[in-house]
Amino acid sequence: MANFRIQRYDPEKDSRPYFQTYEVPVEQGMSILDCLFYIKERLDATLSFRASCRMGICGSCAMYINGLPRLACETQATSLATDTIEVRPLPNYEIIKDLVVDLSPLFEKHQRVRPWIIPYELEELDRPTKEYVQSPAELEKYLQFAYCLKCGLCLAACPTMATDNEFIGPQALAQAFRYNSDTRDGGDAERIAVVDTLHGLWRCHMAGACAEVCPKGVDPALAIQLMKREAVFGKKKERARLVDPRCGVTPLPGIPKAPEPTVKRSEGKR
Amino acid sequence: MRRYNNRLGIRGWIYAGNYGLERYLYFLHRISGLGLIFYLLLHIGVTSARIYGGAAWEQTMSLLSGPAFKLGEYVLMAGAIFHAANGLRLIITELGMCIGTPGRQEYPYVSSVRKQRRLMIVVMIIIAVLLLISGVDFFIL
Numbered sequence: 001m002a003n004f005r006i007q008r009y010d011p012e013k014d015s016r017p018y019f020q021t022y023e024v025p026v027e028q029g030m031s032i033l034d035c036l037f038y039i040k041e042r043l044d045a046t047l048s049f050r051a052s053c054r055m056g057i058c059g060s061c062a063m064y065i066n067g068l069p070r071l072a073c074e075t076q077a078t079s080l081a082t083d084t085i086e087v088r089p090l091p092n093y094e095i096i097k098d099l100v101v102d103l104s105p106l107f108e109k110h111q112r113v114r115p116w117i118i119p120y121e122l123e124e125l126d127r128p129t130k131e132y133v134q135s136p137a138e139l140e141k142y143l144q145f146a147y148c149l150k151c152g153l154c155l156a157a158c159p160t161m162a163t164d165n166e167f168i169g170p171q172a173l174a175q176a177f178r179y180n181s182d183t184r185d186g187g188d189a190e191r192i193a194v195v196d197t198l199h200g201l202w203r204c205h206m207a208g209a210c211a212e213v214c215p216k217g218v219d220p221a222l223a224i225q226l227m228k229r230e231a232v233f234g235k236k237k238e239r240a241r242l243v244d245p246r247c248g249v250t251p252l253p254g255i256p257k258a259p260e261p262t263v264k265r266s267e268g269k270r
Numbered sequence: 271m272r273r274y275n276n277r278l279g280i281r282g283w284i285y286a287g288n289y290g291l292e293r294y295l296y297f298l299h300r301i302s303g304l305g306l307i308f309y310l311l312l313h314i315g316v317t318s319a320r321i322y323g324g325a326a327w328e329q330t331m332s333l334l335s336g337p338a339f340k341l342g343e344y345v346l347m348a349g350a351i352f353h354a355a356n357g358l359r360l361i362i363t364e365l366g367m368c369i370g371t372p373g374r375q376e377y378p379y380v381s382s383v384r385k386q387r388r389l390m391i392v393v394m395i396i397i398a399v400l401l402l403i404s405g406v407d408f409f410i411l
Binding site for chain 1: 272273274275276277278279280281282283286287288289290292293296297299300360363364365366369370372373374375376377379381382383386
């Protein structure tokens with residue numbers, strides 16, 4: 001048996017959060033998420049938390065578990081080596097209910113750094129005639145950062161985020177570096193205008209907490225320091241070559257029509 | 271719908287969980303930096319007593335000669351040593367050195383913080399040695 005001390009907060013009833021304790025028969029192999037489902041299904045159906053894939057891919061179940069922000073699905077209950085497990089919502093976000101926090105600031109900041117490939121030739125994006133050639137070595141310059149789940153753990157761990165609401169944050173900064181390091185991308189100037197600012201790159205002071213808690217080894221701290229290095233010493237950007245495809249390409253006259261949906265939509269619903 | 275603001279604030283600099291030492295060095299670096307700025311202002315204020323003549327200067331100096339002031343001076347020295355040495359570590363890491371390079375990640379992940387830890391330990395040893403030497407110089411010799 002393990003005692004789960006869970007932070008509760010219902011915006012309609014409570015003025016501030018409080019803790020509630022549940023007893024869960026923990027067995028080898030149970031993740032914290034399994035334990036939360038046990039509580040929800042058998043002990044208290046009013047407990048709210050966010051979860052989806054249960055296998056560390058969607059990043060929905062990010063919580064503050066026994067002193068560290070972690071994914072509930074990737075944290076084995078027995079690995080914590082204690083009978084008292086404390087689960088709180090992620091710090092540095094607003095709590096919607098119980099363990100559910102509002103991740104909108106994370107997504108808004110992520111969007112601000114233009115996390116998509118901005119090609120050198122826009123015409124090539126709309127009407128491709130050739131193929132980009134990217135070597136495995138070029139891929140590995142950004143691949144690590146492309147594994148970001150947008151779970152928000154890094155923003156919960158970051159000490160700068162604790163006081164600076166405007167700080168772009170480790171997640172978005174890492175994504176700016178990810179796309180700046182892509183040889184197919186030509187949008188460096190647009191992203192640098194966003195990150196090389198008062199609440200951007202230079203607010204990071206290498207506390208390293210983001211890198212410690214990242215469940216996918218994305219290591220935002222590494223990306224940010226490398227971006228600072230580029231900002232100081234400059235950067236020689238390599239550009240992906242465009243080559244003629246072996247089998248030839250017939251440029252499409254326009255965006256192709258979407259196929260007919262296989263499931264009929266009900267009236268009045270989108 | 272009402273929301274509860276869960277931002278940690280300044281206490282989030284001091285303690286936010288079971289992180290590595292680097293996150294606490296972040297707080298110490300900030301505090302020592304603010305302390306040094308505060309001392310600089312105080313220092314300018316104290317030394318400006320000289321413009322009011324020799325007597326005023328002597329009087330100010332006599333105020334600043336007790337054992338508490340000596341301890342204060344040592345704390346200042348400690349703050350300056352820490353801020354300088356840790357600052358060098360930060361310059362090294364923030365310029366992308368000793369933190370590794372991007373690559374394919376395999377579990378268990380070794381983060382950039384772990385990669386710079388040896389540098390951090392060396393810097394902390396240097397700080398401890400300098401604090402010891404300055405302590406002997408301040409209080410024993």
